[in-house]
Amino acid sequence: xxxxxxxYATYLAAIIAGYSHEESSEIAYSAQFVDCCTRTFLTSIKxxxxxxxxxxxxxxxxxxxxxxxxxxxxxxxxxxxFLPQDLYAEKxxxxxxxxxxxxxxxxxxxxxxxxxxxxxxxxxxxxxxxxMHVLADTWAHRNFAGTPSLVINNTDYYFYEIFSGDAGEFExxxxxxxxxxxxxxxxxxxxxxxxxxxSENSIMNLGHGRAGHLPDYSFIKYKYLPAWGDFTEIVKxxxxxxxxxxxxMVYAMRYLRGNISSFDKDTYDFEIVSPYEAQIKEIINKxxxxxxxxxxxxxxxxxxxxxxxxxxxxYEDEYLAARKEAKDNTVLGRFFVAxxxxxxxVTNKIYKSGNMLAGFSADFAEKGFVxxxxxxxxxxxxxxxxxxxx
Amino acid sequence: xxRMQKIRSIFVAIVTILASIYMIVEPDDxxxxxxxxxxxALVTMGLKYLIYYFTMARHMVGGKGILFYGLIVFNFGLxxxxxxxxxxxxxxxxxxxxxxxxxxxxxxRGLNAKKMHSASWRLSISHGILNLALAFFCIIFVxxxxxxxxxYCFGLIYSSIIRIISAFRKTAxxxxx
Numbered sequence: 001x002x003x004x005x006x007x008y009a010t011y012l013a014a015i016i017a018g019y020s021h022e023e024s025s026e027i028a029y030s031a032q033f034v035d036c037c038t039r040t041f042l043t044s045i046k047x048x049x050x051x052x053x054x055x056x057x058x059x060x061x062x063x064x065x066x067x068x069x070x071x072x073x074x075x076x077x078x079x080x081x082f083l084p085q086d087l088y089a090e091k092x093x094x095x096x097x098x099x100x101x102x103x104x105x106x107x108x109x110x111x112x113x114x115x116x117x118x119x120x121x122x123x124x125x126x127x128x129x130x131x132m133h134v135l136a137d138t139w140a141h142r143n144f145a146g147t148p149s150l151v152i153n154n155t156d157y158y159f160y161e162i163f164s165g166d167a168g169e170f171e172x173x174x175x176x177x178x179x180x181x182x183x184x185x186x187x188x189x190x191x192x193x194x195x196x197x198x199s200e201n202s203i204m205n206l207g208h209g210r211a212g213h214l215p216d217y218s219f220i221k222y223k224y225l226p227a228w229g230d231f232t233e234i235v236k237x238x239x240x241x242x243x244x245x246x247x248x249m250v251y252a253m254r255y256l257r258g259n260i261s262s263f264d265k266d267t268y269d270f271e272i273v274s275p276y277e278a279q280i281k282e283i284i285n286k287x288x289x290x291x292x293x294x295x296x297x298x299x300x301x302x303x304x305x306x307x308x309x310x311x312x313x314x315y316e317d318e319y320l321a322a323r324k325e326a327k328d329n330t331v332l333g334r335f336f337v338a339x340x341x342x343x344x345x346v347t348n349k350i351y352k353s354g355n356m357l358a359g360f361s362a363d364f365a366e367k368g369f370v371x372x373x374x375x376x377x378x379x380x381x382x383x384x385x386x387x388x389x390x
Numbered sequence: 391x392x393r394m395q396k397i398r399s400i401f402v403a404i405v406t407i408l409a410s411i412y413m414i415v416e417p418d419d420x421x422x423x424x425x426x427x428x429x430x431a432l433v434t435m436g437l438k439y440l441i442y443y444f445t446m447a448r449h450m451v452g453g454k455g456i457l458f459y460g461l462i463v464f465n466f467g468l469x470x471x472x473x474x475x476x477x478x479x480x481x482x483x484x485x486x487x488x489x490x491x492x493x494x495x496x497x498x499r500g501l502n503a504k505k506m507h508s509a510s511w512r513l514s515i516s517h518g519i520l521n522l523a524l525a526f527f528c529i530i531f532v533x534x535x536x537x538x539x540x541x542y543c544f545g546l547i548y549s550s551i552i553r554i555i556s557a558f559r560k561t562a563x564x565x566x567x
Contacts, residue, residue, distance in 0.1 A: 062393055064393065064394060065394065065395075066394065091449070094449055095445045095446065097445060097446060098445065098446050098449055101446075150447070150450070151446045151447055151449060151450040151453070154450060154451070154452070156451060156452050178503070198439075198456065198459070200442065200446060225451045226451070227450045227451050227452070227453075228449065228450070228451075229451065230449075230451075231451055
């Protein structure tokens with residue numbers, strides 16, 4: 001998903017869920033900031049590097065694909081952009097190495113999603129925004145894994161865009177090219193994707209790179225053969241998925257706000273969103289690369305407030321000016337804690353499932369603090385709040 | 391290309407350049423050494439792809455391609471190893487054919503890259519055409535083993551330089567959000 005959904009649509013979902021304009025703006029900022037919080041950015045403000053929620057192109061190109069490098073990449077992309085749907089999924093007659101990658105395939109309504117949302121309960125607005133980013137991406141990025149893998153993330157030439165016409169649905173073959181400088185040609189169904197690399201762990205095989213930006217466009221419906229699917233065709237209906245994502249975000253934020261007592265999987269606030277359904281679906285179905293203007297206009301119309309454009313540096317000065325002990329109480333400080341908490345939780349779940357692709361996870365209750373020192377911040381924050389450590 | 395891949399690529403290129411220089415100085419021994427290095431590299435690469443197929447890629451849509459690729463490369467490696475006892479003329483011819491085949495694959499890759507609007511197509515096609523021309527030269531001068539070795543070595547050095555240049559080239563990655 002792009003800034004249009006992560007920032008403006010999340011803002012609107014927060015408003016519908018009952019948050020104020022100021023609260024919704026902070027939630028939306030955090031949701032979009034997940035796509036900006038690179039190690040390069042963290043270095044520039046001297047923040048904990050383990051709080052990185054994404055990697056820039058330069059960082060990816062220079063990333064090591066040795067064991068530790070792959071674990072680092074997997075921690076980032078699986079925790080924030082490709083949340084695994086079923087860490088205990090089975091596939092017959094496969095090796096452990098294959099099964100571990102297969103289990104990282106992203107999808108909506110998994111146990112980890114419920115954990116992610118529940119983890120944000122009673123925490124900061126930044127935690128809410130971060131959880132909404134993760135939730136939305138489980139819909140957009142489904143069927144791809146947040147770890148470099150040819151055998152999971154590859155696609156072939158069987159790719160068709162599905163259009164709805166007066167005489168019903170019709171198909172058009174999708175052409176891929178590798179020219180990143182040329183924008184996608186929506187009229188001719190020509191899209192950019194990453195190069196085919198026979199190396200299993202090539203960065204080109206991370207996430208949905210081989211399917212280009214198709215998962216990021218709300219309007220598109222297409223069918224293809226995923227590498228892991230045993231030649232079973234998958235129809236990816238983005239308009240439907242994006243609407244489900246929106247309604248699930250409203251439901252999740254109502255839970256986080258305290259309006260409802262429990263968060264259940266596969267539950268959506270269709271009824272609450274229904275007054276805006278036509279307008280939302282119109283934006284989702286509109287054939288355009290960037291729908292920021294439309295989402296912004298709808299958000300402003302419904303909230304009655306002006307939505308500030310996203311500025312990655314909006315809260316940087318506040319963080320830099322804060323004293324060391326007060327940094328965790330700034331917007332960015334709270335975001336970093338939320339990011340560390342999410343990464344720690346997802347890594348732990350993957351590790352406990354017997355899968356080492358995201359690396360080791362040490363249980364604080366059993367072993368005390370060991371490992372990457374950045375994560376000590378989580379212990380400190382919990383201690384300052386009088387929370388029980390586990 | 392990651393940093394490690396770049397280092398590996400440059401290392402392979404440097405080894406190839408050194409082997410080529412050795413071949414120019416000692417055309418008789420150098421030829422056998424080159425065939426040996428080539429065969430070990432091909433066998434290792436073939437085995438790597440075969441293991442990858444049986445452990446991972448057999449579940450992948452289109453994974454059979456990895457199996458065929460591994461088998462072909464592995465067989466080429468074994469075949470190259472068996473050529474040490476035949477007259478040098480045939481060995482040179484074999485190396486030329488391998489080089490020509492590799493050049494044809496490079497050109498096809500370049501054409502595919504052009505079709506996909508990738509910026510790397512010019513480099514691939516020019517590399518392939520030059521390699522093909524060198525293979526053709528080798529066939530013309532096939533009776534003079536020394537001349538063939540020099541031409542062949544020139545081709546290898548050229549390929550290695552291209553490999554080093556490629557290692558420093560930026561490779562675009564689709565940014566996932």
